[in-house]
Amino acid sequence: MSCAAQSRIHARIDASAIAHNLARLRSLLALHSAIVPRVWAVCKADAYGHGLALSLPGMAAADGLAVMDVASAAACRELGWRKPILLLGSPANMAELQDSGLSPLHVVIDDESQLDELARQGPGDLTLWLRFSGDLRHAGFSAHAYRRGFERATRLQQTGIVQQVGHLLHYARAEEPEYLRAERASFEALVAGLPGPRCTENSAALLSDPEYAGSTAWVRSGIALYGISPLAGITGEHLGLKPAMTLFADIHAIQQVPAGSPLGYGGAFVAEHDLRIALVHCGYADGYPRQPGPDACVLIAGQECAVVGRVSMDTVAIDVTAHPAAQRGTTVTLWGDAALPVERIAASAGTIAAQLCTGLTARVPRLRAHGPLPEAQTQ
Amino acid sequence: MSCAAQSRIHARIDASAIAHNLARLRSLLALHSAIVPRVWAVCKADAYGHGLALSLPGMAAADGLAVMDVASAAACRELGWRKPILLLGSPANMAELQDSGLSPLHVVIDDESQLDELARQGPGDLTLWLRFSGDLRHAGFSAHAYRRGFERATRLQQTGIVQQVGHLLHYARAEEPEYLRAERASFEALVAGLPGPRCTENSAALLSDPEYAGSTAWVRSGIALYGISPLAGITGEHLGLKPAMTLFADIHAIQQVPAGSPLGYGGAFVAEHDLRIALVHCGYADGYPRQPGPDACVLIAGQECAVVGRVSMDTVAIDVTAHPAAQRGTTVTLWGDAALPVERIAASAGTIAAQLCTGLTARVPRLRAHGPLPEAQTQ
Incomplete structure (x- = not known):
């Protein structure tokens, strides 16, 4: 395969x-x-x-x-x-x-x-x-x-x-x-x-x-x-407004994290029970908050999944234990959906939505909605 | 003039x-x-x-x-x-x-x-x-x-x-x-x-x-x-290392702020006495921390000057009351000098230096040290 x-x-x-x-x-x-x-x-x-x-x-x-x-x-x-x-x-x-x-x-x-x-x-x-x-x-x-x-x-x-x-x-x-x-x-x-x-x-x-x-x-x-x-x-x-930006990434890896094991830099997060973790290439070097707050989450097929551990330069870790359909290649919505507005991610991280949107770095391709999928990665 | x-x-x-x-x-x-x-x-x-x-x-x-x-x-x-x-x-x-x-x-x-x-x-x-x-x-x-x-x-x-x-x-x-x-x-x-x-x-x-x-x-x-x-x-x-990045901006305006007057968005900062404030075009949309911490400062002619008020999308405000030589056009060092390492700005803002450096957006021109001054502004 x-x-x-x-x-x-x-x-x-x-x-x-x-x-x-x-x-x-x-x-x-x-x-x-x-x-x-x-x-x-x-x-x-x-x-x-x-x-x-x-x-x-x-x-x-x-x-x-x-x-x-x-x-x-x-x-x-x-x-x-x-x-x-x-x-x-x-x-x-x-x-x-x-x-x-x-x-x-x-x-x-x-x-x-x-x-x-x-x-x-x-x-x-x-x-x-x-x-x-x-x-x-x-x-x-x-x-x-x-x-x-x-x-x-x-x-x-x-x-x-x-x-x-x-x-x-x-x-x-x-x-x-x-x-x-x-x-x-x-x-x-x-x-x-x-x-x-x-x-x-x-x-x-x-x-x-x-x-x-x-x-x-x-x-x-x-x-x-x-x-x-x-x-x-x-x-x-x-207010009757529609978000103009939606931020996505695909799951690139799945990791099993046994109960009692740490996850992420600093070892600040420790799994309370066996966890299935999805990783996406989205990090603070892209402008995603490094410390997104305990209630931070992403959407996978419309379901909220918690962001766990410290966000690294290149990676966000997501708890998909309760979402067996989440696999490598599954698309994750990071913000901008009606069910996950950027305002919520901003509040969770102690900042404002304008900071998050303007803080996205050159590494994040901006693409036309409904247009073709990204071909080249910008670095 | x-x-x-x-x-x-x-x-x-x-x-x-x-x-x-x-x-x-x-x-x-x-x-x-x-x-x-x-x-x-x-x-x-x-x-x-x-x-x-x-x-x-x-x-x-x-x-x-x-x-x-x-x-x-x-x-x-x-x-x-x-x-x-x-x-x-x-x-x-x-x-x-x-x-x-x-x-x-x-x-x-x-x-x-x-x-x-x-x-x-x-x-x-x-x-x-x-x-x-x-x-x-x-x-x-x-x-x-x-x-x-x-x-x-x-x-x-x-x-x-x-x-x-x-x-x-x-x-x-x-x-x-x-x-x-x-x-x-x-x-x-x-x-x-x-x-x-x-x-x-x-x-x-x-x-x-x-x-x-x-x-x-x-x-x-x-x-x-x-x-x-x-x-x-x-x-x-x-550790015997030398910073490879120094972040600069020039003062573009000076404002007088009378005692008791607010400064910046949200009115969170109020002048305790008459202040002379320098403004530089550096904001959270450039990747400078929006909430840089109470001890945040910049360097002007080698002297520390406090950052005051909330950093906006495009502007940092600096207390130059005790620095009458600071005028429009005077260069401000935001970080990267031996006397103001990025580690200090990061600690003040509750983040790490890698987040600040990688978080600088496309709006910030990167130029060769000792090279020509920037001609065009990127937006």
């Missing part, structure tokens, strides 16, 4: 799930406001680890894409994206933005020196978004510097150097409705009387308190687009 | 450090045994996250390279490696191994079905290593199946189907000398009277109890080659 072909860890990306999630967010917005804001589909970090090329087809109905840097914007243009692109990363070098192949381009501005540089460059078609640093304080203008920055940006608009100037904010605690209301009130006081569109709401804000979005021109959605809940204790499925 | 060019997170790889570490392990071996065993340089997981192409020049003096799969072996051959390659991943498809471009090839065998397949293929020049599952039990023959497997492999050798058959073991707790002695004794009992070379010792075993290595033909070294200690509570520097 020849050995079955073995497939190590790989991620299947379903662009139709992204399209579904985008439509779902739009219906939610339509339910709460007469004028539905435009949607930036956030695809930084290689589309939250899903792969830009595999994810973009699901974002076709979005009004724009939000990325971190110019190289990512150029990648989106190469993939055929023609609608606006927003640079969230506040570029240091404004001259790079003059490439007409990037247009229409929106740019987040954090600093007056960026406005100085634009002024020297002369007329262009950029749209600027001034970032208020808010409670996050990771970037942007402080409250006392914001109005002066806005006045300078407005002068650039008046002289045709930029096309429009808007107001942008990131919430530090978007999943807390009370906090949201307070932070929105601060922001409204800050921009009171100033012209220009606003962009403040993200996935968590849209889902926890959707009414405010109708007063803004654009919303941003990242994590929810990929079918993942931004709210603790709730899964994407509860 | 034009904005300084900003460099987001990138890893510098110093192949000369790998060469130094290999020489260091060899002198340690020579100190304890008359016959120095040959060394497999383990470069699975893209050379423990360092990048195969950047790391291989440092391994030129090794006797062989150990990788997981055929694709990685082929990559080593394309990079010009001519000495033996060991496939640790126990390939499912033995026909792939007949490619003469891969020779000389050593293959780990976990299962009799692999021997069946080899028998059908006829004469070849493979060297086999039978893996004893030991206490790790992640792969390999159990104690009762081992001798039968070895006899079958020996018959393949006698008929010219393979060249040699050796004995291989992974220790589950290689950092514990008492455990090592017990596991070695079990292994010696298992292979007593059987011909063939042995390969049991890894970095941790070599460094915690080096004498035994002289009785084996080959040793394997992974983590120590990259300058990282496999032993808890000891850094590579204490």
